[in-house]
Amino acid sequence: MAAYVLAGSRLESAEEAGAAHFMEHITFKGTAAFPTTRAVSEAIEGVGGSFNAATDRESTVYWVRLPLREAARGMDVLGELIVRPRLRGEEIESERAVIVEEIRSYLDDPGEHVHTLFDLAMFGDTALGREIAGSEESVRALPPANLRAFWAATYRPGNIVVSAAGDISHEEVVVLVERAFGTGEAVQPIFDPAPALPAGDRVMVVRRETTQAQLCLGVPGLPRDDPEAWTLEVLNAILGDGMSSRLFQSVREEKGLAYDVSSYIVDYADAGALVVSAGVDPDRIKPAIGAILSEFAQLRDEPVPADELARSKAYLAGRLELRMEETRHVASWLGSQEALHDRVLTLDEALGELDAVTSDGIHALAKRLIRDEFLRLTAVTPRSRGRGLEAMLRLPGGMA
Helix, strand or coil: CEEEECCCHHHCCHHHCCHHHHHHHHHCCCECCCCCHHHHHHHHHCCCCEEEEEECCCCEEEEEECCHHHHHHHHHHHHHHHHCECCCHHHHHHHHHHHHHHHHHHHHCHHHHHHHHHHHHHHCCCCCCCCCCCCHHHHHHCCHHHHHHHHHHHCCHHHEEEECCCCCCHHHHHHHHHHHHCCCCCCCCCCCCCCCCCCCCCEEEEECCCCCEEEEEEEECCCCCCCCHHHHHHHHHHHHCCCCCHHHHHHHHHCCCEEEEEEEEEECCCCEEEEEEEEECHHHHHHHHHHHHHHHHHHHHCCCCHHHHHHHHHHHHHHHHHHCCCHHHHHHHHHHHHHHCCCCCCHHHHHHHHHCCCHHHHHHHHHHHCCHHHCEEEEEECCCCCCCCHHHCCCCCCCC
């Protein structure tokens, strides 16, 4: 079972940065029926289940996985966490230190930090560009009254989507949800529109005492429900999703420039990004960037061959079908679409969308997105590396 609260970091002002993530933490510190962290955890783990939560830009999701016979217990715990947390002052104060250590762990991990930098380079100093957890300074400064106000304004029954997957009927789920969450007015989240992209610095480099350089290189993508979203999905698979992708085969297998290289899509209600990430030898940063840019340019300049397109579609379709055998993924599939998308697709509808993607469509989209002025690069490198990168941030050949 999963409960999507339409409250993420995108609702925060700069002064409130980290409030949504802080709220996710503090709900687990105790509720009306489960007054301590131990009581909350034992309610689920005591029957062999597992549970957790995650904060994103436009939602916060709480999920529970447990035996079917304990479905009522699982739903009750979700309801308690979301609509009946105690939000005690002493627990808020003690949790600040925990969240600060979490933020420090991101900053200390070059592989994490480079993605935070890329968000800032692509989306600028906005709610879409700032670290979801906030900064150490913003977390320490958040007044308890502001956190309680955030909860009161957003954690309402009408602002929550609950999904469930398993041997349970829709009618049974409705009864459990009504009992656990109650009812209330829906609140439409209001956030500032995304800036014109890219909105931040063209190149951002942080230097650390590391033995490997971490890179992110990307361009603006598409909003979540854009008509060409499935075309971008296939384009991304061809570019860098999986071991058969162009980036993996070229950058790692043929050129030996990286151990780990891949691409991914970021999508929000009104903006998005297509991002490549890689961990490379600090002495080979520029050749690695050049190799990635070459793959971008090839997508921009040449139509995808029919056999490669068919393989990529089969890869995405098969992965989607296999994930539908996992109850947690099914609950996520249903809940996230109902909460964040314009419509909920069946598996067959999704497979139909994939099948409809054409080589011409991919080529046209690549030419629109992959342009010199759209490129953004971030890197975490050893102190003596990573200089002069902006000069090489140009796509080779073609009409950029």
